[in-house]
Amino acid sequence: MFISNKPNMSNNELLKKESSLLRGSIVKDIEANITGGFNYNNSQLIRFHGMYQQDDRDLRKERLKQKLEPLVTIMLRCRLPGGIITANQWFKINKLATESTLYNNIRLTTRQTFQLHGILKANIKAMHKILNKIELDSIATAGDVNRNILCSFSPKSHISYINCWSWSIKIATHLLPKSKAYAELWLKDKKTTLIKDEPILGNNYLPRKFKIAIAIPPVNDVDIYSNDIGFIAVNKLNKLIGFNIIVGGGLSIVHNDKQTYPKKANEIGFIFLNETLKVSEAIITIQRDYGNRVNRKAARTRYTLDKVSISLFRKEIEKRANLNLSYVYPYSFNKRNDSIGWLKGNDKSWYLNIYVQNGRVVDYQDKLLKTGLEKISKIHNKSFCITPNQNIVITDVRSVSKPKLESIIKTYKLINIKESIHKRKAMACVSFPTCPLAMAEAERFLVPFLNKLEKIMLHNNVHKDSIILRISGCPNGCSRSMLSEICLVGKSIGKYNVYLGGNYEGTRIPKLYIENANEKDILKAISKASKSWVNNKRPNEPFGSFIIRTKLIRPVINSSKDFYSI
Structure with a gap:
């Protein structure tokens, strides 16, 4: 059942306003045994508690033919600032995935956390209680709130990394919803102390989702420019002194709607560490107060920033935080992919980065990933770190412990030297069969497509040079595809829009090259471009930079103007 609209307010805004701070009638839906799902309004509200209602789209037609309800299940996304999870927590989560989900696997996400797919409604409460017992939760990992905060994984700058990770936790905690609805609905089975107001997020919460990341130059594994707020670490004499602030990034679009566009974040200024929380609060409350609450397609921070201008946005931050922003410290990025294998940190510990194809933790025929990680979690008394590139790191390994891990x-064949560099740098969203927004395949399409692409690149003699390729099954861009050198965005079954011209560092938006293309046409176009690349590139010139230099694609400088220009 939909809530009727009112002037100057979208349906979602009314839903939030009338939800009693995210409670709705979820209790009644939990108790209803006639269906495996939630009604429309409650299916929107459970997102604020970190869950999405889904159904298996591979089975949808057959079940409809048999006059059965779609196979409705719940996807749960954990809150995990900076991606750190203890080995013991991983062991318990692995057990949960095996015993309490239909798909028996764990999905690592581009937001540096994990998702469990295929949870039946009857098991939701028990799962939240188990999470709570091991000191985890799923609060605010979806919905119109600040979502899971990313933090660069950087063991070679260990002190800065630990400090940045601790700030990711502080910021996440400060910006959490204050409503007790999560605990009341999923943990305590009774009403808790009633909170009447949300002092930071507002009782209507934010106009749209909000994303924050922390980067440690020269590593840009978090794709810092894609976030509503980006904190770029500034170190002096190996000590973290503050952050450069960038604001207003976002990558989602709507097909055939030129009012929507991807945009990289704008530099705002520098802040000292003790100013971090009040600046975070200032920016998020500006978006709360001035974001578009009529049209959700234009409700992200980037549209607010473009509407009011960077200078006015900056002045409002200074006013609300009661400070003066300093000039941005010089910084640069030269890497954003993960180094797979053993890494030596400057804390003298070892770190083992294990490649996880598409973030899917499952036992493959040639790589028993799920079982192998379970075995490690039994003997490793430290932590794991999920990376922003969907891989997993075994952290803080002492030299004496390496032989057991080896x-x-x-x-279990956890490190495969034959895995290509292209596969290790590629990403795809989940898409079919569980994502309700999917227009085309992504995760299931990526590896077969890359196998064909690699043959072309071998033929063109560029197989030793890597290209960053990402695929999204729809234009929402969960795989951060709009910051890749080759970007495929699903248009319909078997058809994609192809964008070229992003750069290796993740600081430039790509531009439309071919529209509504099938796999054959995409491979043909990339083959032609890669052949030109090998014949005409400058020494060590990345593919995306070559595309721009040779004017195959004009660079996107002003997102709202250049992205759609011919």
């Missing part, structure tokens, strides 16, 4: 790595 034995597990070998037994």
Whole structure:
């Protein structure tokens, strides 16, 4: 059942306003045994509690033919600032995935956390209680709130990394919803102390989702320019002194709607560490007060920033935070992919980065990833770190412990030197069969497509040079595809829009090259471009930079203007 609209307010705004701070009638839906799902309004509200209602679209037609309800299940996304999870927590989550989901796997996400797919409604409460017992939750990992905060994984700058990770937790905690609805609905089975107001997010919460990340130059593994707020670490004499602030990034679009566009964040200024929380609060409350609450397609911070101008936005931050923003410190990025294998941190510990194809933790025929990680979690008394590139790191390994881990790595084939550099740098969203927004395949399409692409690149003699390729099954861009050198965005089954011209560092938006293309046409176009690349590129010139230099694509400088220009 839809809530009727009112002038100057979208349906979602009315829903939030009338939800009793995210409670709605969820209790009644939990108790209803006649259906495996929630009604429309409550299916929107459970997102604020970190869950999405889904159904298996591979089975939808057959179940309809048999006059059965779609196979409705719940996807749960954990809150995990900076991606750190203890080995013991991983062991318990692995057990949950095995015993309490239909798909028996864990999905690592581009927001540096994990998702569990295929949870039946009857099991939701028990799952939240288990999460709570191991000191985890799923609060605010979806919905119109600040979502899971990313933090660069950087063991070679260990002190800065630990400090930045601790700030990701502080910011996340400060910006959490204050409503007790999560605890009341999923943990306590009774009403808790009633909170009447949300002092930061507002009782209507934000106009749209909000994303924050922390980057440690020269590593840009978080794709910092894609976030509503980007904190870029500034170090002096190996000590974190503050952050450069960038605001207003976002990558989603709507097909055939030129009022929507991807945009990289704008530099605002520098802040000292003790100013971090009040600046975070100032920016998020500006978006709360001035974001578009009529048209959700234009409700992200980037549209607010473009509407009011950077200078006015900056002045409003200074006013609300009661400070003067300083000039941005010089910084640069030269890397955003993960280094797979053993890494030596400057804390003298070892870190083992394991490649996870598309973030899907499952036992493959040639790589028993799920079982191998379970074995490691039993003997490793430290933590794991999920990276922003959907891989997983075994952290803080002492030299004396390496032989035990090496034995597990070998037994379960966790490190495969034959995995290509292109696959290790590529990403795809989940898409079919569980995502309700999917227009075309992504995760299931990526590896077969890359196998064909790699043959072309071998033929063109560019197989040793990597290209960053990402695929999104719809224009929402969960795989951060709009910051890749080759970007495929699903248009319909088997058809994609192809964008070229992003750069290796993740600081430039790509531009439309071919529209509504099938796999054959995409491979043909990339083959032609890569052949030109190998014949005419400058020494060490990345593919995306070559595309711009040779004017195959004009660079996107002003997102709202250049992205759609011919």
